[in-house]
Amino acid sequence: MRHLLLFLLPLCLSAQTYTELLNLLEKNNSYKSAKELESASQSLYLAAQGKNLPSLDATLSAIEFNEIPNMSLHLPSFPATTANVGTRKHLEGALILSYPLFTGFAISASIDKAKLESEQASLKMTNLKRNLAMHVTQLYSTIIAEEKVIEALQSSQSAINQSYKKAKGFYDNGLLAQSELYAIEAKKYDIDAQILHHQNQRQQLLNQLSYILNTKIETVQSTSLKAFDTPELSEVTTIALNEREDLQAMAKTIDVAQSTIELAKSKNYPNIALVGVAKRQGDSLELNGDGYTNADKSYVGISASWNLFNGFSDAHAIDAARAAKMSAFFNLEEYKQQVSLEVENTGLELKTFEAKLQSALLEAKASESYTHLTQGRFDNQLISADELSRAIANLASAKAKVATLQSELFNQSARLWLECGWNVFEKKALLQY
Helix, strand or coil, rough: CCHHHHHHHHCCCCCCCCCHHHCCHHHCCCHHHHHHHHHHHHHHHHHHHHCCCCCCEEEEEEEECCCCCEEEECCCCCCEEEEEEECEEEEEEEEEEEEECCCHHHHHHHHHHHHHHHHHHHHHHHHHHHHHHHHHHHHHHHHHHHHHHHHHHHHHHHHHHHHHHHHHHHHHHHCHHHHHHHHHHHHHHHHHHHHHHHHHHHHHHHHHHHHHHHCCCCCCCCCCCCCCCCHHHHHHHHHHHHHHHHHHHHHHHHHHHHHHHHHHHHCCCCCEEEEEEEEEECCCCCEEEECCCCCCCCEEEEEEECCCCCCCCHHHHHHHHHHHHHHHHHHHHHHHHHHHHHHHHHHHHHHHHHHHHHHHHHHHHHHHHHHHHHHHHHHHHCCHHHHHHHHHHHHHHHHHHHHHHHHHHHHHHHHHHCCCHHHHHHHHHHHCC
C-alpha cells in the first residue's frame, strides 16, 4: 500500500499545463449554473413546440343534488303536477380533444421566441467560458512570471552568498571594512525577503486559480511563455464582430423582441379551435345513463373568440415590444463599437509589450555581462562589496522584468484571440500551443 501511495503522489501533484487548466473551466460553478439555465431554456423550447399538437384531457365529475331534479307540468284543464327528470346522484366522464386551428400566429411566435432564447442561453454559456478563460490565462501567465522571478532571485541569492563568503574572508584578514560586510549581508537578507514575498504571491495566485476552476491547483507547469501568433488587427476586429458569442447573444435579443411583437399582434386576431368530446353520464361509475336522459353526450364543435376592445392594452403592448426591439438594436450597435475599441487597445498593448521585451532582453544581457565583470573586480578588490551587491540585485531585477514582459505578452496575445470568441480561440489559437 505504501508503494502504491508513493507511486500515485507524483500524479496527484503533477503540474497543470495551460491546456489542462482550460479543460477544467467547465468545473466552475458559474459555468455549471449557466449550463443548467441552457438546459432549462431547451426544455422551455420543447414545451413551446408542444402547443402545436392537439391537447387531450380527461375529466370526471360527481355531484349529489339536494333534491331530485324535477319539472312542473301545467296542462290545460289539469292540475299542476311534477315529474322527476333525473336522479340525486349524477356523474359525468369525458375525453376532450382540442386543436387550435388559428391563434393569430401566437403559437408560432411563442415557439420562435423560445427557440431564440434557448440559442441565446447557449451563447451566453459559451461567452462565460471565454471570460473565464481570460481570467485563467492571466493567472497562469502571472504565476509563470512569479516562478521565473523566484528563479532569478534564487540565482542572485546563490551569487550573493558566495560573495558574502569571500567578503567574510577578506574581512577576517583585515582586507575589508566592516561596513561593507554589513552592506552585502543586508542585501542577502533583502533577497531572502523578496523570494518569500514572491512565493506568497505565487501561492495567492494559485489559490485564485483553484477557486475559479473549482479544483485544487498545487502548481502549474513551468515553461517559457511563447506568445501566440496573431493576425492583423483589422482582421481580428472583423473576426470579433462576426464570431463573438456575446455579440451573437445580443443579436438574438433583437430577434426575441421581434417575436414578442408578433406575439403581441396575435391579440388582434380571432382564436379558432376544433373541439371533440367523448362524454358519458349516469348515476354510477358505469356512466350508463340515469334512466331519464341518454348516457352518451359526445359532440364535435368549433369554438371562436375575438376580443373587440380591451382599453387599447394590446396596442400599448405592441408599442412596448417595438420600443424594446429598438433598444436592443441600439445596445448592439453600442457594444459593437466597444468590442472594436477593446480589440484595438489590446492590439496596441501587444505591440507595446513586444517592443519593451526586446529592450528588456538586451538590458538583461548587458546586466549579466556587467555582473560577471563586477564579480571579477570584487575578487581582485578593485571595487566595493556594495557595488557588487547592487550589480547582483540589478541582474535579478532585469531577469524579473523579462519574465514579467514575457508573461504580459503571452497574456495579451491570448486575450486578442479570446476577444475573437471562444470557438475561434479554440480552433485557431490553441493549435499553436
